[in-house]
Amino acid sequence: MRTWLAALCVVVFPFLSHAAxxxxxxxxxxxxxxxxxxxxxxxxxxxxxxxxxxxxxxxxxxxxxxxxxxxxxxxxxxxxxxxxxxxxxxxxxxxxxxxxxxxxxxxxxxxxxxxxxxxxxxxxxxxxxxxxxxxxxxxxxxxxxxxxxxxxxxxxxxxxxxxxxxxxxxxxxxxxxxxxxxxxxxxxxxxxxxxxxxxxxxxxxxxxxxxxxxxxxxxxxxxxxxxxxxxxxxxxxxxxxxxxxxxxxxxxxxxxxxxxxxxxxxxxxxxxxxxxxxxxxxxxxxxxxxxxxxxxxxxxxxxxxxxxxxxxxxxxxxxxxxxxxxxxxxxxxxxxxxxxxxxxxxGVTLPPDPAPRCFTAANAEHVIAGRAHGWFFMAMANGSNKLMGLNNFLSVTTLKQVGPNHYVVGKCI
Incomplete structure (x- = not known):
């Protein structure tokens, strides 16, 4: 009985396997x-x-x-x-x-x-x-x-x-x-x-x-x-x-x-x-x-x-x-x-992603605008969580948007 039940679970619920x-x-x-x-x-x-x-x-x-x-x-x-x-x-x-x-x-x-x-x-x-x-x-x-x-x-x-x-x-x-x-x-x-x-x-x-x-x-x-x-x-x-x-x-x-x-x-x-x-x-x-x-x-x-x-x-x-x-x-x-x-x-087909947009601003301005978030006294880019430096109005960073609410530190080319 146990063997039969195990086989049934494999057939009906195959997700229990560890296959990719x-x-x-x-x-x-x-x-x-x-x-x-x-x-x-x-x-x-x-x-x-x-x-x-x-x-x-x-x-x-x-x-x-x-x-x-x-x-x-x-x-x-x-x-x-x-x-x-x-x-x-x-x-x-x-x-x-x-x-x-x-x-x-x-x-x-x-x-x-x-x-x-x-x-x-x-x-x-x-x-x-x-x-x-x-x-x-x-x-x-x-x-x-x-x-x-x-x-x-x-x-x-x-x-x-x-x-x-x-x-x-x-x-x-x-x-x-x-x-x-x-x-x-x-x-x-x-x-x-x-x-x-x-x-x-x-x-x-x-x-x-x-x-x-x-x-x-x-x-x-x-x-x-x-x-x-x-x-x-x-x-x-x-x-x-x-x-x-x-x-x-x-x-x-x-x-x-x-x-x-x-x-x-x-x-x-x-x-x-x-x-x-x-x-x-x-x-x-x-x-x-x-x-x-x-x-x-x-x-x-x-x-x-x-x-x-x-x-x-x-x-x-x-x-x-x-x-x-x-x-x-x-x-x-x-x-x-x-x-x-x-x-x-x-089966919805989404439009292609727009060209990446870049934003150059003080780290504190990025945080205020919702492109980055604060972590203790530092600023981190949303999505990538890349460290940008101090969360203040003196440190300036360029963020490239690569997806919805996802930014990386870099430049648009």
């Missing part, structure tokens, strides 16, 4: 039907992406997340007021009703929309939002999710929002039959709550026309793809993402059949990436069973841990490396990578 990942393919997906969801930092990331690219996203599922730009680029706010994840003794949890400063976040959202950093907020009105917050959640307590509901109500009618906040669940993605007991906290952060969270998300977003999930063997395939090609510097780990991601491709969406398919992006939570929990989130969160019979491609992009700044492999919802001032905007590095993945599965 392949390039993500074009499946002619319909991007107007794009949706996403996430747990914990993945929930914050789903909200962040869906606000920044609101013209693209049809609906969002959030489990234990929070409002857009909740952390405001400050790890202290992220761990005290948007969650209870600070170091014991050193950091106290200050989560309370209204602690995320919703009115301020709404003002920031509106200003960024006026500046073009995020899509116009009028797009949010058509999004379908599904929210879940366990009454026992000790990591992202319910007041944060309640604030998220208040945030959304500034833009979205209540009829488009489904909020489940009456289940005795800890910090986990709710499932019908896999994972820890619903009230237990711990890896793989899947809670056996008798609730098909993935199914409820997809049904709320796409409506009752979805066919019932496949309860037998899946007909599609899981692919392991190279995430490095979605970063200008080909170094995803520098930006908190792993070198490989995963995607479930239903048979109806396979390129050889050329079906018109939707795309759902499933953002895992902190310590829930493949390096931490292997295939448990990808295989057991519940998305694949619905995707298999409803022509939905499920992207499972992956993070990785970075020493000190992001040891739990969270998504970048608080600028953990202090080098991406656009992290919550359309030009954030992880945001651009996810958008590029969506473009790839849809």
């Amino acid at each position: 990942p392949v390039a993500l393919q074009n499946y002619n997906a319909d991007l107007s039907e794009t949706s996403m969801s996430g747990l914990s930092s993945g929930g914050f990331m789903a909200v962040q992406f869906a606000v920044a690219y609101s013209a693209l996203v049809k609906g969002v599922g959030i489990v234990a997340g929070g409002p857009y730009f909740c952390a405001q680029g400050d790890v202290d706010i992220a761990t005290r007021k948007c969650s209870c994840t600070g170091l014991p003794v050193i950091s106290s949890c200050e989560v309370a009703p209204g602690s995320t400063s919703i009115e301020q976040l709404v003002d920031i959202t509106n200003q960024r929309a006026r500046d073009g950093a995020v899509d116009p907020t009028r797009n949010l009105a058509r999004q379908r939002i599904w929210m879940f917050s366990g009454t026992l959640d000790s990591v992202v307590p319910q007041p944060v999710m309640n604030d998220l509901f208040t945030y959304y109500r500034h833009y979205i009618g209540e009829a488009n929002i489904r909020y489940r906040n009456d289940v005795q669940a800890e910090h986990a993605m709710p499932t019908e039959g896999f994972g820890n007991p619903c009230a237990e906290l711990g890896k793989p952060f899947l809670g056996n709550c008798g609730i098909d969270g993935a199914g409820e998300i997809l049904k709320w977003i796409y409506g009752d026309q979805l066919r019932p999930k496949n309860t037998n063997g899946l007909s599609g395939r899981l692919v392991e793809f190279d995430q490095s090609e979605f970063f200008d510097d080909r170094n995803p780990e520098r930006h908190g993402m792993a070198d490989r991601g995963y995607a479930y491709i239903p048979a109806s969406c396979d390129k050889s059949i050329n079906g018109a398919c939707r795309v759902h992006v499933a953002f895992h939570g902190c310590r829930q990436n493949a390096e931490e929990v292997d295939d448990k989130f990808i295989r057991h969160a519940g998305y694949n069973q619905w995707a298999d019979v409803n022509s939905i491609i499920v992207l499972y992009p992956q993070t990785t841990s970075t020493f000190m700044r992001n040891p739990k492999a969270c998504w970048n919802w608080f600028d953990f490396e202090r080098d991406d001032p656009d992290y919550a905007n359309k030009n954030g590095r992880q945001m651009l990578a996810i958008r590029a993945m969506l473009d790839r599965v849809a």
Whole structure:
């Protein structure tokens, strides 16, 4: 029996191998039907992406997340007021009703929309939002999710929002039959709550026309793809993402059949990436069973841990490396990578990169303009992280832009 089960896993879930990942393919997906969801930092990331690219996203599922730009680029706010994840003794949890400063976040959202950093907020009105917050959640307590509901109500009618906040669940993605007991906290952060969270998300977003999930063997395939090609510097780990991601491709969406398919992006939570929990989130969160019979491609992009700044492999919802001032905007590095993945599965052909632009200015002026960032008393170029010298108005550097928010020290030739 063990031998048979092992063989089945190899056939149905080949991504467990250590072979080199392949390039993500074009499946002619319909991007107007794009949706996403996430747990914990993945929930914050789903909200962040869906606000920044609101013209693209049809609906969002959030489990234990929070409002857009909740952390405001400050790890202290992220761990005290948007969650209870600070170091014991050193950091106290200050989560309370209204602690995320919703009115301020709404003002920031509106200003960024006026500046073009995020899509116009009028797009949010058509999004379908599904929210879940366990009454026992000790990591992202319910007041944060309640604030998220208040945030959304500034833009979205209540009829488009489904909020489940009456289940005795800890910090986990709710499932019908896999994972820890619903009230237990711990890896793989899947809670056996008798609730098909993935199914409820997809049904709320796409409506009752979805066919019932496949309860037998899946007909599609899981692919392991190279995430490095979605970063200008080909170094995803520098930006908190792993070198490989995963995607479930239903048979109806396979390129050889050329079906018109939707795309759902499933953002895992902190310590829930493949390096931490292997295939448990990808295989057991519940998305694949619905995707298999409803022509939905499920992207499972992956993070990785970075020493000190992001040891739990969270998504970048608080600028953990202090080098991406656009992290919550359309030009954030992880945001651009996810958008590029969506473009790839849809077969979108991007225009060629414009000729490199050069900027010669004082280092402090580069930092103010968002081309560089401060590091102690020094300045470092965004993207390449090249040391430029002292962060002052006397030291002058020429920066060459080689990609969105990516600069190198040099001259244009």
